Amino acid sequence: MGGADVVLDVKDLTTQFRTQDGVVHAVNGVGFELGQGEFLGVVGESGSGKSVSMMSLLKLIPMPPGEVVAGEVIFGDRDLLQIDLEELREVRGGQIGFIFQDPMTSLNPVIRIGKQLTESLHLHTDMSKKEAENRALELLNLVGIPDASQRLKAYPHELSGGMRQRVMIAMALACSPKVIIADEPTTALDVTIQAQIIEIVRDLREKLGTALIWITHDLGVVAGLADRVLVMYGGQIVEEAPVRELYKTPRHPYTEGLLESVPRLDQKGHDLYSIEGQPPSMYQKPSSCSFAPRCRYAFDRCSAELPKLRIVSPGHKTACFYNMEAGEPFND
Amino acid sequence: MTDTASPTAQTPAGRGEVLVSVKGMKKHFPIMKGVFRRQVGAVRAVDGVTFDIYRGETLGLVGESGSGKSTTGRVLLQLEKATDGTMSINGEELTTVSNTRLRELRKQMQMIFQDPHASLNPRMTVATIIGEPLVENSSMTKKERRDRIDELLMKVGLDPTHANRYPHEFSGGQRQRIGIARAIALHPEFIVCDEPIAALDVSIQAQVVNLLKQLQEELHLTYLFISHDLSMVRHIADRVAVMYLGNIVELAHVDDLYDNPKHPYTQALNSAVPLPDPVAEASRVRTILEGDIPSPANPPPGCVFNTRCPIATEKCSRDVPEWRETGNGHWVACHYA
Numbered sequence: 303m304g305g306a307d308v309v310l311d312v313k314d315l316t317t318q319f320r321t322q323d324g325v326v327h328a329v330n331g332v333g334f335e336l337g338q339g340e341f342l343g344v345v346g347e348s349g350s351g352k353s354v355s356m357m358s359l360l361k362l363i364p365m366p367p368g369e370v371v372a373g374e375v376i377f378g379d380r381d382l383l384q385i386d387l388e389e390l391r392e393v394r395g396g397q398i399g400f401i402f403q404d405p406m407t408s409l410n411p412v413i414r415i416g417k418q419l420t421e422s423l424h425l426h427t428d429m430s431k432k433e434a435e436n437r438a439l440e441l442l443n444l445v446g447i448p449d450a451s452q453r454l455k456a457y458p459h460e461l462s463g464g465m466r467q468r469v470m471i472a473m474a475l476a477c478s479p480k481v482i483i484a485d486e487p488t489t490a491l492d493v494t495i496q497a498q499i500i501e502i503v504r505d506l507r508e509k510l511g512t513a514l515i516w517i518t519h520d521l522g523v524v525a526g527l528a529d530r531v532l533v534m535y536g537g538q539i540v541e542e543a544p545v546r547e548l549y550k551t552p553r554h555p556y557t558e559g560l561l562e563s564v565p566r567l568d569q570k571g572h573d574l575y576s577i578e579g580q581p582p583s584m585y586q587k588p589s590s591c592s593f594a595p596r597c598r599y600a601f602d603r604c605s606a607e608l609p610k611l612r613i614v615s616p617g618h619k620t621a622c623f624y625n626m627e628a629g630e631p632f633n634d
Numbered sequence: 635m636t637d638t639a640s641p642t643a644q645t646p647a648g649r650g651e652v653l654v655s656v657k658g659m660k661k662h663f664p665i666m667k668g669v670f671r672r673q674v675g676a677v678r679a680v681d682g683v684t685f686d687i688y689r690g691e692t693l694g695l696v697g698e699s700g701s702g703k704s705t706t707g708r709v710l711l712q713l714e715k716a717t718d719g720t721m722s723i724n725g726e727e728l729t730t731v732s733n734t735r736l737r738e739l740r741k742q743m744q745m746i747f748q749d750p751h752a753s754l755n756p757r758m759t760v761a762t763i764i765g766e767p768l769v770e771n772s773s774m775t776k777k778e779r780r781d782r783i784d785e786l787l788m789k790v791g792l793d794p795t796h797a798n799r800y801p802h803e804f805s806g807g808q809r810q811r812i813g814i815a816r817a818i819a820l821h822p823e824f825i826v827c828d829e830p831i832a833a834l835d836v837s838i839q840a841q842v843v844n845l846l847k848q849l850q851e852e853l854h855l856t857y858l859f860i861s862h863d864l865s866m867v868r869h870i871a872d873r874v875a876v877m878y879l880g881n882i883v884e885l886a887h888v889d890d891l892y893d894n895p896k897h898p899y900t901q902a903l904n905s906a907v908p909l910p911d912p913v914a915e916a917s918r919v920r921t922i923l924e925g926d927i928p929s930p931a932n933p934p935p936g937c938v939f940n941t942r943c944p945i946a947t948e949k950c951s952r953d954v955p956e957w958r959e960t961g962n963g964h965w966v967a968c969h970y971a
Contacts, residue, residue: 462926493698525910526908546912549910549911559837563836563839565869574869
């Protein structure tokens with residue numbers, strides 16, 4: 303990925319929540335680049351900081367108690383963390399679109415689908431009413447909603463879960479964004495409906511060339527969709543790699559453990575590896591490797607020092623002191 | 635036991651002894667309307683399912699939301715009254731048995747729930763939660779009970795010194811272990827596991843599934859494992875039944891079902907599950923089903939799957955397909971399988 307093709311350049315993003323029980327260190331120094339038209343998978347378990355970090359890019363977290371305390375989010379020639387709220391609102395839903403897990407919470411239940419779609423077009427473009435209506439129809443057709451002109455008049459509750467998620471995708475696409483951030487968009491759906499949505503997204507990729515950040519806990523969904531994957535644990539990126547390389551030669555023990563702990567539909571039952579122990583408490587800012595207490599390769603350095611992302615091969619980074627390929631600690 | 639000889643038993647020779655037998659189970663929930671609450675229809679959550687579970691095996695029951703798989707488990711344990719059908723454990727009919735006897739039989743059949751938040755009383759300590767069935771159903775002294783609780787906690791991989799803590803002090807995976815300890819407290823033979831890992835993180839799911847497998851061996855348990863996760867079911871089950879809209883459409887040995895699915899719905903389900911393997915994903919041929927699952931209040935005539943089936947013909951929207959064995963314990967309900 304050359305510098306010119308980067309649409310989003312995130313550096314040292316740090317987000318905290320002040321709660322009654324203390325400060326929750328949700329995101330601890332996350333940095334990555336997103337290429338033009340690239341599909342980036344962000345994988346992690348609950349509490350890993352995958353959603354909070356991506357929502358922090360546009361300050362879409364409840365503030366307070368949340369606060370983006372450090373970092374840069376370079377989008378075009380601007381730092382999204384520095385611009386004022388009005389400018390930020392233009393970017394949200396305009397050049398950067400969103401798809402959330404539960405469409406029912408992001409669609410207004412008392413406004414017809416068509417109106418909700420044209421509203422965002424009025425907000426972000428100077429289309430006339432007629433143009434906006436035509437665009438809305440075009441969008442619903444694009445995401446494969448049958449009887450699109452009828453559906454424009456429907457209320458969200460009149461549609462099924464899968465259809466609502468299609469409407470969400472249409473809304474995210476409305477203003478031809480450069481980037482779409484999708485937060486577990488298929489987690490609430492049945493598997494045959496999930497397959498429909500993924501097929502639409504694959505298809506749109508060929509047609510539109512929008513970059514996509516797809517946040518999920520499902521290693522299967524990412525395998526079939528992403529070009530590159532970030533693996534998050536304890537509010538940090540612990541591994542980053544092109545998709546095939548990540549699944550073939552994971553270089554972080556957490557990624558390796560995760561891949562060994564998921565059963566595969568196309569394979570007979572072998573023993574599942576189980577990562578013992580529990581995810582880390584987020585009340586402490588990590589000063590050593592958060593995964594060390596559960597790691598089968600951990601040695602003394604892991605509980606004394608915080609590992610930084612290191613490059614192990616082109617485009618492949620791991621935040622680990624143990625060289626899994628060589629079977630011994632890195633000597634640096 | 636005359637049940638084993640019934641024509642519906644999926645018994646390849648030498649399969650062993652039938653522990654649980656279900657025949658023609660139906661559960662219809664009435665839809666009431668108007669001031670007089672007249673019944674205007676029914677949601678056919680389960681609409682005539684038949685299967686046996688052999689002693690010591692795990693029968694996987696898979697399906698999408700609304701397919702009726704959880705209701706099947708609940709009706710089987712008599713937590714809901716069946717609308718029709720018979721079901722037995724160890725040859726003893728459950729739908730007609732007296733309440734006193736049912737209470738006895740309940741010790742033999744237990745349930746593990748999906749949500750360990752909702753199924754554990756937040757005001758009880760772990761010791762009380764696990765000890766409750768012991769108080770109700772055995773004549774143990776306080777000391778014996780205490781020892782048994784410690785033993786159960788160790789069996790499920792929890793620290794007995796935590797027995798006086800409350801559920802909220804445990805993580806999701808640990809809470810599920812508490813639910814498992816409670817379920818095995820009275821030495822049951824049969825456990826219905828209703829989506830036991832659906833609420834857990836990926837790295838914790840494997841812990842719980844491995845524990846269930848280990849306990850099955852140790853305690854000779856028989857499981858009905860209800861799940862929407864087809865990959866995990868392949869991992870844990872011996873045989874698998876696939877539900878769609880209140881009906882079982884296919885039932886077979888686990889490898890048969892996944893490697894050689896005969897029903898178009900099973901085939902589509904299999905192809906819809908993403909594989910954690912980018913190389914395999916890139917070359918996969920997918921069957922994408924059109925549309926959504928119809929409402930169980932108004933199921934289509936003929937084959938329940940005909941509205942979404944890629945190979946449906948006129949016959950399918952007219953005639954209900956017969957539930958038949960195609961050989962070697964592989965059962966399917968499709969005109970063209």
